Amino acid sequence: MRISSSFASGRFLPQPVSWLEDEVEDRLKTLILRLTMFDVLIVPGLDGSGERHWQSLWKNFLIHKGISVYTVKQADWTSPDLGTWRKTLVSSVQRCTRPVLVVAHSLGALLTVHCAELNVAGALLVAPADAEEARASDRMRVRDFAPLPQDAVRFPSVLVTSDNDEWLSPARARFMADCWGAELFPAGRVGHIGNRENLGIWREGFGALEKLLDRIDNERLPPETHEV
Numbered sequence: 001m002r003i004s005s006s007f008a009s010g011r012f013l014p015q016p017v018s019w020l021e022d023e024v025e026d027r028l029k030t031l032i033l034r035l036t037m038f039d040v041l042i043v044p045g046l047d048g049s050g051e052r053h054w055q056s057l058w059k060n061f062l063i064h065k066g067i068s069v070y071t072v073k074q075a076d077w078t079s080p081d082l083g084t085w086r087k088t089l090v091s092s093v094q095r096c097t098r099p100v101l102v103v104a105h106s107l108g109a110l111l112t113v114h115c116a117e118l119n120v121a122g123a124l125l126v127a128p129a130d131a132e133e134a135r136a137s138d139r140m141r142v143r144d145f146a147p148l149p150q151d152a153v154r155f156p157s158v159l160v161t162s163d164n165d166e167w168l169s170p171a172r173a174r175f176m177a178d179c180w181g182a183e184l185f186p187a188g189r190v191g192h193i194g195n196r197e198n199l200g201i202w203r204e205g206f207g208a209l210e211k212l213l214d215r216i217d218n219e220r221l222p223p224e225t226h227e228v
Contacts, residue, residue, distance in 0.1 A: 031206060032065045034213050038121060039096040040069045043089060045106025045129060046141065048077040050195045054202035055105055061201060068098065072108070082144040085111050093118055103209070106167065106194060107131075107142060109159075113149050113180055122156040122216045124209055127193045128176060130168045138167075152181035156215040160185045160208045165192050185211055 040062060042055050049055040049071075059069045072092045074085055089111055093100050102123035104112045109128035112118070131139075131146040159182040161173035168176075177184040185208040191197040193205075 028206065031210055035067045037099065038101040039098045040067055040101045040103060041092060041096065042069065042071040043102055043104035043108035043112055045108040046080060052198065053195050054199050054205060055103065057201040080107060080144065082114060086115055089115055093120060106192065107145060110145050113153055116149060116151060116153040118155065120155050122212050124158055124212050125182060126160040127162060127165055127168055128159065130172050133172065134167065150179045156212065156219050157182040158185050158208055158212040158215065160187050162187050162190045162193055164189045167192050183211065183215060
């Protein structure tokens with residue numbers, strides 16, 4: 001049974017994993033097949049990703065489908081230190097044995113960009129936390145991650161933005177994407193795409209992951225040659 005022509009279903013799934021297993025569409029099957037060549041590295045943000053966070057649900061779902069998935073585990077999720085977090089991310093990448101596909105959220109996405117020289121195949125940067133323009137109540141917690149990097153990262157990337165994200169305005173998302181050389185992926189009105197939004201498995205996000213894989217494939221292609 002084909003659910004739709006797109007990953008975007010227009011609704012959230014209360015029991016996402018079992019629902020997807022019952023009615024996996026061809027496009028999702030293709031995505032899973034494309035992921036088999038990678039180690040997927042989940043990079044959570046401030047306060048980590050809870051059991052119902054889409055990152056945790058993606059991990060469970062993808063492992064069940066035979067994909068190699070790991071999660072970066074910081075010693076302190078509530079009082080982040082850029083130097084410590086950076087070392088943990090770098091060591092996590094180095095432990096992987098296949099090309100690494102980073103799936104990062106919020107401060108984890110900003111951390112990934114702070115490690116712009118990472119040897120990874122590509123990065124999905126979901127709702128990067130804007131450490132420069134964070135709310136006053138949050139600014140002290142993320143001050144170590146400011147100022148924002150403004151140089152292009154060395155790996156293909158897709159930046160997912162939400163129209164009503166309290167951590168990142170659409171204008172700032174466009175600015176970041178331009179600086180970092182990332183492709184912008186508008187996700188609609190889904191808040192900060194984090195723990196509080198209760199998005200289930202966030203099925204729409206698979207479309208952004210598909211776009212990242214397309215970008216990785218395109219950048220692998222040799223330059224066109226023209227016969228004289």
